[in-house]
Amino acid sequence: MSDESHHERELGGQLLASVSRSFYLTLKALPKELREPISLAYLLARTADTIADTASVDAAIRLDCLERYRALVRGTGDVQSLANMLIRQFCPQQSDDAERRLMEKFADGIAWMRTMQPAPLAAIQSVLEHIIDGQMLDIRRFPSDGQLRRLASAKELDEYTWLVAGCVGEFWTQLCASELPASLDPAVSTAQMQEWGARMGKGLQLINILRDIGEDTRDGRCYLPCQPEDIQTEWSLWLQTCTEHLECGLRYVQHVAHGKLRYATALPLLLGIQTVAKMRTSTWDKIQQGVKISRLDVASILAQAAIACRSAGAMEKLYRKLAEA
Incomplete structure (x- = not known):
């Protein structure tokens, strides 16, 4: 061996x-x-x-x-x-x-x-x-000293989401291009796929930030660049940014040509947009406690994705359905 x-x-x-x-x-x-x-x-x-x-x-x-x-x-x-x-x-x-x-x-x-x-x-x-x-x-910005600190600007938050997740979308695309080149739609450039992949990664990281807003602020970390009294308004604005990033993720998935790879790439996107839908309809008190989708939701998405991944149109239809759930 x-x-x-x-x-x-x-x-x-x-x-x-x-x-x-x-x-x-x-x-x-x-x-x-x-x-x-x-x-x-x-x-x-x-x-x-x-x-x-x-x-x-x-x-x-x-x-x-x-x-x-x-x-x-x-x-x-x-x-x-x-x-x-x-x-x-x-x-x-x-x-x-x-x-x-x-x-x-x-x-x-x-x-x-x-x-x-x-x-x-x-x-x-x-x-x-x-x-x-x-x-x-992250460690340098948020020392564990009991004080609540926040990021200073939208640029800092965008940079952070790229460093810890957006770069993963680029990495994923780079590997597909080198190890399984026929897996990506030849009609779309690798550079375009990397851009969409990076935005999908940033969107998925924003989901983590937005659903953990209560726990993080209690621990002294606020990733949203705003004063404490504006956090609910800012949260809603970044939820919209998150949704826009995930739209790029949808385009990314639709241009993956390999069936198994499309399914694998679609799963975090579909689980993510369902989480966004739940956060959008939750009360602020519920958001402070943390929003997650259930195991039943996960199982349902797995089953539906196996069928929807067969075509770009079916994938978009499932994505839109979950976004409105």
């Missing part, structure tokens, strides 16, 4: 399923040419996310670990030294067993990355650098 298949078997199965939650549905649906590099990139990004989010570890230590992680992504630094630090300082702080195991398997994830071919490796390195930059920016 090759090193590559060993790493995929060890990390790409139960561990990936346990940390990716609903996104695992997308990963499972990917064609085999894309499943391994995207699964690996997801695991590595989640590792960085867990480092950044372990608030019980001092911010200076988290920033140092992310700096060292970024160096390893670039191909320099001592893997074992950082792996040991994560096991020693981060593993005991994880209440979620899957997150703890992710920390324990850090060195294996880096080893898996080093088995990648040049094109997917370059794509993975690029997207991880952007994501880590966004996480470090």
Whole structure:
């Protein structure tokens, strides 16, 4: 058995399923040419996310670990030294067993990355650098000192959503173009697909920000660039921006030519627009508590998407239906 298949078997199965939650549905649906590099990139990004989010570890230590992680992504630094630090300082702080195991398997994830071919490796390195930059920016902007802080401008929020999610849409498109070139509609340029993909990613990240507005502000973070008294109005404006981004996501999905890839790409978009529809019709009190779609909704979307993905028109019809739910 090759090193590559060993790493995929060890990390790409139960561990990936346990940390990716609903996104695992997308990963499972990917064609085999894309499943391994995207699964690996997801695991590595989640590792960085867990480092950044372990608030019980001092911010200076988290920033140092992310700096060292970024160096390893670039191909320099001592893997074992950082792996040991994560096991020693981060593993005991994880209440979620899957997150703890992710920390324990850090060195294996880096080893898996080093088995990648040049094109997917370059794509993975690029997207991880952007994501880590966004996480470090987040830690610096929102120190855990009990004070409520906010982003200063719409530009800052747009930059943040691109760094942690919009760049993923570009990465996804880059991988499709290099590993499965016939998967994208030749009538649309790769640059246009990357732009639509980036906006879809930013829209999905805005969903996270908007549905977590209550929890985040209670923790001292406000990603919306406004004063506390204006937050409800600003929230509604960014919900509209989110919807506009997702419209680009619809165009993206409609121009994916490969059936399995179209289905995999459509799932987060469809789950996202249904979440937007629920947020739009929820009271502000409910929004403060957090809005999520049910498992029954998820199952229904999976079933409907399997049929709707057969044509661009059917996909748009399902999208519009969920947007009005």
